[in-house]
Amino acid sequence: MFQLYRMLTSTKHLILIVGVMASALILVSILAWSALKPINIKNGFNRNIKPNFINAVNSSEKDKEITDIIGATENTIYLRTKSPGRILMTNYRFNTKKNILLNIDSAKKTSSFYYTIVDSPQVSVLAGNIPCLYVSTLDSGKKTNSFRTPLFTRAVMISPSTYAFRGFDSTIKTPDQIFMAKNFNTGEIKKENNLSERNSDAGISTDGILNFDSASNLITYVFFYKNQFLCLDTNLNLIRRCTTVDTTNLLNLKTQSLVNSKKEVSYTNASPKRLINSVSCVDNGYLYNNSHLKADNETDETFQRNSIIDVYDLKNSKYLYSFYIPHYKKENMENFKIIKNKLIVLYKTQMIYYNVAK
Amino acid sequence: MKRSTVVEIISSLLILLFVYAAVSKLLDYSTFKLQLAKSPFITDFAGIIAWGVPVTEIIIGLLLSLKKTRLIGLYLSLFLMTAFSSYIFMMLHYSYYIPCSCGGILSKMGWNTHFWFNIAFTIASIAGILTHTNTSKKSKPVIDTNQVVFT
Numbered sequence: 001m002f003q004l005y006r007m008l009t010s011t012k013h014l015i016l017i018v019g020v021m022a023s024a025l026i027l028v029s030i031l032a033w034s035a036l037k038p039i040n041i042k043n044g045f046n047r048n049i050k051p052n053f054i055n056a057v058n059s060s061e062k063d064k065e066i067t068d069i070i071g072a073t074e075n076t077i078y079l080r081t082k083s084p085g086r087i088l089m090t091n092y093r094f095n096t097k098k099n100i101l102l103n104i105d106s107a108k109k110t111s112s113f114y115y116t117i118v119d120s121p122q123v124s125v126l127a128g129n130i131p132c133l134y135v136s137t138l139d140s141g142k143k144t145n146s147f148r149t150p151l152f153t154r155a156v157m158i159s160p161s162t163y164a165f166r167g168f169d170s171t172i173k174t175p176d177q178i179f180m181a182k183n184f185n186t187g188e189i190k191k192e193n194n195l196s197e198r199n200s201d202a203g204i205s206t207d208g209i210l211n212f213d214s215a216s217n218l219i220t221y222v223f224f225y226k227n228q229f230l231c232l233d234t235n236l237n238l239i240r241r242c243t244t245v246d247t248t249n250l251l252n253l254k255t256q257s258l259v260n261s262k263k264e265v266s267y268t269n270a271s272p273k274r275l276i277n278s279v280s281c282v283d284n285g286y287l288y289n290n291s292h293l294k295a296d297n298e299t300d301e302t303f304q305r306n307s308i309i310d311v312y313d314l315k316n317s318k319y320l321y322s323f324y325i326p327h328y329k330k331e332n333m334e335n336f337k338i339i340k341n342k343l344i345v346l347y348k349t350q351m352i353y354y355n356v357a358k
Numbered sequence: 359m360k361r362s363t364v365v366e367i368i369s370s371l372l373i374l375l376f377v378y379a380a381v382s383k384l385l386d387y388s389t390f391k392l393q394l395a396k397s398p399f400i401t402d403f404a405g406i407i408a409w410g411v412p413v414t415e416i417i418i419g420l421l422l423s424l425k426k427t428r429l430i431g432l433y434l435s436l437f438l439m440t441a442f443s444s445y446i447f448m449m450l451h452y453s454y455y456i457p458c459s460c461g462g463i464l465s466k467m468g469w470n471t472h473f474w475f476n477i478a479f480t481i482a483s484i485a486g487i488l489t490h491t492n493t494s495k496k497s498k499p500v501i502d503t504n505q506v507v508f509t
Contacts, residue, residue, distance in 0.1 A: 009491060010491070013487060013491050016433065016487075017436065017484055017488075020433055020436050020437045021436065021437075021440045021480075023437065024437045024438075024440035024441040025440060025444050028399075028441055028444040028445045028448060029448070031399045031400060031445075032448045032452055035398045035399045035400075035453075036398070036453075258388075269396060270392060270395050271395060271396065271401055272398040272401055272453075272454070273396075274398075274454060274455065275454070275455075
């Protein structure tokens with residue numbers, strides 16, 4: 001009897017343990033399912049997908065220090081490292097690697113947020129938290145000139161002496177970001193004419209990626225959280241406000257200001273960051289944009305195993321076609337650049353050079 | 359080691375965890391609520407959960423501290439730790455956006471470390487329930503022994 005009683009109580013507790021765990025699991029699953037349900041619905045648009053548009057040519061293990069592709073020529077690829085004073089140079093076979101050292105202070109404040117641009121032979125390092133521009137050359141990295149820049153979050157080079165920024169300006173009364181351009185030879189600063197939205201959130205909800213295409217002489221700005229991109233000329237005049245191929249036009253990011261004990265105000269997102277667009281690049285009159293929205297003519301499986309790139313013609317901002325960049329062993333593409341039909345892709349542990357169909 | 363001591367150690371660890379977590383959440387309530395609002399899974403319920411979780415943690419702490427209600431406390435601990443562990447697992451594997459974790463010393467852990475930390479406390483809760491059950495049976499030896507002897 002005792003044995004039976006003991007067995008029954010043990011079984012009762014085991015059933016209870018499984019039941020309690022299962023109910024917790026079901027509750028969380030329902031929450032997750034209801035949150036992810038709207039993403040899996042049809043988004044109401046189709047893509048013109050070009051199959052076999054790219055083919056892998058060479059690949060190499062990626063050094064953990066590499067963070068971005070910062071320039072390329074016919075034979076050379078320049079890669080940013082975690083140190084602002086070090087650039088890694090390689091070729092398209094990835095069989096030669098050379099460090100280029102720049103005379104730049106790699107202190108925490110500089111290395112916390114910076115862009116490096118190589119437009120051979122000029123090297124520009126734009127440190128956003130200083131804020132400062134360091135200019136050097138690939139062959140004489142020790143000689144570095146520095147210039148004061150506006151406080152910025154995005155920056156591109158539009159000529160050897162002029163850079164465009166998305167940043168803060170003291171003449172703007174609200175905490176918002178605007179587009180500016182500065183010529184460091186003349187010191188002249190150009191500002192946009194009431195182009196940016198004013199949401200008083202430090203520009204978080206309208207954050208995006210700034211690019212400059214020398215072929216069309218256009219600055220592009222692709223928004224992260226809405227289906228839009230802007231085309232500006234080098235005087236920061238709006239040429240076109242364009243929509244991306246998808247149909248999501250609602251600004252979906254809530255923001256909130258925070259005041260610390262020192263009465264310093266900071267801004268953050270107050271809702272999940274739901275990316276519509278992420279990394280993008282421009283080349284030879286085309287904009288290449290990595291969208292995070294699945295088209296109705298794509299399968300879940302294909303969308304989950306690849307990164308989709310939508311291509312736009314910068315002459316008229318019209319959508320042309322899309323192609324896939326496959327994942328590498330479950331690793332998403334982290335960054336990419338297209339330079340004259342050569343596609344370089346950075347994954348977490350790998351970098352791959354693909355040939356692009358003409 | 360006595361089984362009752364094992365239960366007490368497990369209960370004390372869980373009390374320490376829940377009370378610390380609840381207090382740190384309530385002390386930095388606005389940050390905690392903001393972090394919940396950033397989570398894709400619970401953004402719509404951030405207001406309720408921001409109060410609900412620390413209050414539940416305190417209640418469980420109280421239930422664990424009383425001998426009479428310890429078993430209920432252990433079951434509720436198991437429920438909460440399983441919910442937390444599965445939430446982190448699903449966030450890491452299915453969410454399109456991963457915000458920072460909650461406040462206090464636990465925020466210093468990454469999501470992966472936090473997941474294994476929670477799994478350890480889930481296992482501790484199960485061990486606590488099973489040990490408590492056996493302890494309860496042993497605390498009624500006369501009845502049980504008699505039944506064994508006379509049947």
